[in-house]
Amino acid sequence: MFQFIIIFFLFSQTGTKTVPLPPTTKRTKNAKDGNGRNKHIVGYLERSPYVQNVTKTALSFLWETPTYEKCVIKLTSTSNQVEKTITSGPAKSHEVRFTVLSPQTKYKYRLESIQGVWTGQVETAPGNDAPFSFLVFGDNRNGHQAHRDVIKSMTVQPASFFINTGDLTKDGAEKTNYIRFLRIEAPLMVRIPLYPVVGNHENAAVGSGLTNFRKYFALPRNGPDPEFTYSFTWGNSRFIFLDTNKPLVGSAQAKWFREQLRSTAFDNKIRHIFVFVHQSPYTSGPHGPHQGLHEAGMVDDMRRFGVDMIFAAHDHIYERGRVDGLTYIVTGGGGAPTYFIRTHKPYSIIAEATYHYCRLFIDGDTMEFSAHRTDGSLIDFYSVKKTRGPQRPVFEVLSERRKPVPAVHSKDMASSGGAGGSDKSQVPAISPQDHPPEGDPRKRKSPFPYVFGTIGTLVLISAFLYSRLRRR
Numbered sequence: 001m002f003q004f005i006i007i008f009f010l011f012s013q014t015g016t017k018t019v020p021l022p023p024t025t026k027r028t029k030n031a032k033d034g035n036g037r038n039k040h041i042v043g044y045l046e047r048s049p050y051v052q053n054v055t056k057t058a059l060s061f062l063w064e065t066p067t068y069e070k071c072v073i074k075l076t077s078t079s080n081q082v083e084k085t086i087t088s089g090p091a092k093s094h095e096v097r098f099t100v101l102s103p104q105t106k107y108k109y110r111l112e113s114i115q116g117v118w119t120g121q122v123e124t125a126p127g128n129d130a131p132f133s134f135l136v137f138g139d140n141r142n143g144h145q146a147h148r149d150v151i152k153s154m155t156v157q158p159a160s161f162f163i164n165t166g167d168l169t170k171d172g173a174e175k176t177n178y179i180r181f182l183r184i185e186a187p188l189m190v191r192i193p194l195y196p197v198v199g200n201h202e203n204a205a206v207g208s209g210l211t212n213f214r215k216y217f218a219l220p221r222n223g224p225d226p227e228f229t230y231s232f233t234w235g236n237s238r239f240i241f242l243d244t245n246k247p248l249v250g251s252a253q254a255k256w257f258r259e260q261l262r263s264t265a266f267d268n269k270i271r272h273i274f275v276f277v278h279q280s281p282y283t284s285g286p287h288g289p290h291q292g293l294h295e296a297g298m299v300d301d302m303r304r305f306g307v308d309m310i311f312a313a314h315d316h317i318y319e320r321g322r323v324d325g326l327t328y329i330v331t332g333g334g335g336a337p338t339y340f341i342r343t344h345k346p347y348s349i350i351a352e353a354t355y356h357y358c359r360l361f362i363d364g365d366t367m368e369f370s371a372h373r374t375d376g377s378l379i380d381f382y383s384v385k386k387t388r389g390p391q392r393p394v395f396e397v398l399s400e401r402r403k404p405v406p407a408v409h410s411k412d413m414a415s416s417g418g419a420g421g422s423d424k425s426q427v428p429a430i431s432p433q434d435h436p437p438e439g440d441p442r443k444r445k446s447p448f449p450y451v452f453g454t455i456g457t458l459v460l461i462s463a464f465l466y467s468r469l470r471r472r
């Protein structure tokens with residue numbers, strides 16, 4: 001009997017835990033189906049409505065119903081009560097685009113489905129260079145609880161849109177991974193658009209990985225590989241998204257990127273340029289720098305045309321560094337287990353293996369950047385003023401955090417080549433107490449191995465005693 005109790009307890013501890021999908025957003029209680037009957041109402045959407053690809057005069061909504069049906073979505077301006085209505089379907093996966101809207105205007109939306117009614121408010125992009133802010137994070141993958149924590153902390157920040165630097169899913173070929181991703185990000189996506197970068201885990205080269213990415217997002221289609229490579233303008237800034245999972249040397253993407261930068265450089269209305277990739281050209285993380293970006297001349301192009309910042313993920317850390325005037329951010333702390341930072345590249349200014357997000361505020365020529373842990377505490381800050389120089393833009397650093405970084409392993413110094421450049425001399429002295437945390441502390445403190453060991457010992461002792469008793 002005692003053995004059965006021990007074995008039952010053992011199995012109850014080792015069973016896998018199923019985490020249910022989070023619920024969708026609100027609906028009205030009195031929703032009815034197409035025939036007015038309540039009993040068929042399931043009252044949920046596979047994907048509740050979310051806004052995408054917002055411009056000065058247009059925006060898209062996407063949602064998914066559990067059955068084929070027609071839906072009506074209504075958009076009403078909060079300033080002049082002008083109303084626009086689109087009927088979609090019959091379909092399960094719905095995507096509509098409202099056009100001829102007014103710039104920088106708030107609109108209330110109301111989606112009517114047989115499942116219920118979903119409401120919210122969105123805003124179009126500014127028509128001038130009004131100040132704005134946006135958020136960046138990435139690499140949430142399948143770290144669902146940490147992903148929720150990051151999103152929750154981001155919701156308190158005012159922002160016009162947010163960006164995910166890739167690895168949105170563990171495997172983008174699986175539909176359920178996107179459904180879960182969209183439900184976790186719903187608190188933001190119901191009111192501001194998400195612009196994603198395609199990561200290696202999206203498996204988006206062929207098959208359902210490719211079709212899923214295009215199905216679940218409505219993104220600008222102005223790049224050589226529509227929706228995987230794209231750009232848009234918001235206020236006085238240009239945002240360029242690349243797919244670094246593909247070969248870059250001599251590619252149509254590298255050529256398009258150069259043309260984007262060149263046209264931006266000659267556009268007097270554009271003051272800032274931001275580039276987003278999944279694999280970073282510079283990093284202290286274990287994946288190391290993405291050589292394809294260097295070999296294709298794209299990093300040189302960023303420097304030549306005055307890119308303000310390049311953002312990436314892939315390494316599950318936070319890092320800011322600067323190499324010959326080009327500032328890079330690795331923001332891969334969106335939910336996937338954080339990595340160890342064993343060595344720091346000489347060009348690294350701040351690095352920490354922690355869950356986090358980044359916030360940027362753009363006001364004319366100046367940009368304020370900060371990085372925050374999920375409790376809101378500050379990891380990093382950096383503000384800069386950008387002016388047009390005689391040959392290329394000039395960045396004047398107004399303030400920045402410079403935390404002493406640990407020693408650099410001789411092997412990494414060698415592999416970093418000349419990238420350290422002029423910034424190398426600015427890296428402060430080593431301070432052991434400033435070493436970044438290594439790995440996820442919640443994992444290090446897990447009591448499970450001790451519990452398992454104790455139970456195993458008890459099982460062995462009881463088996464031994466039982467065999468002795470049987471012999472008697």
Ligand SMILES: [Fe+2]
Nearest residue numbers: 167199200314
């Ligand atoms: Fe990745």
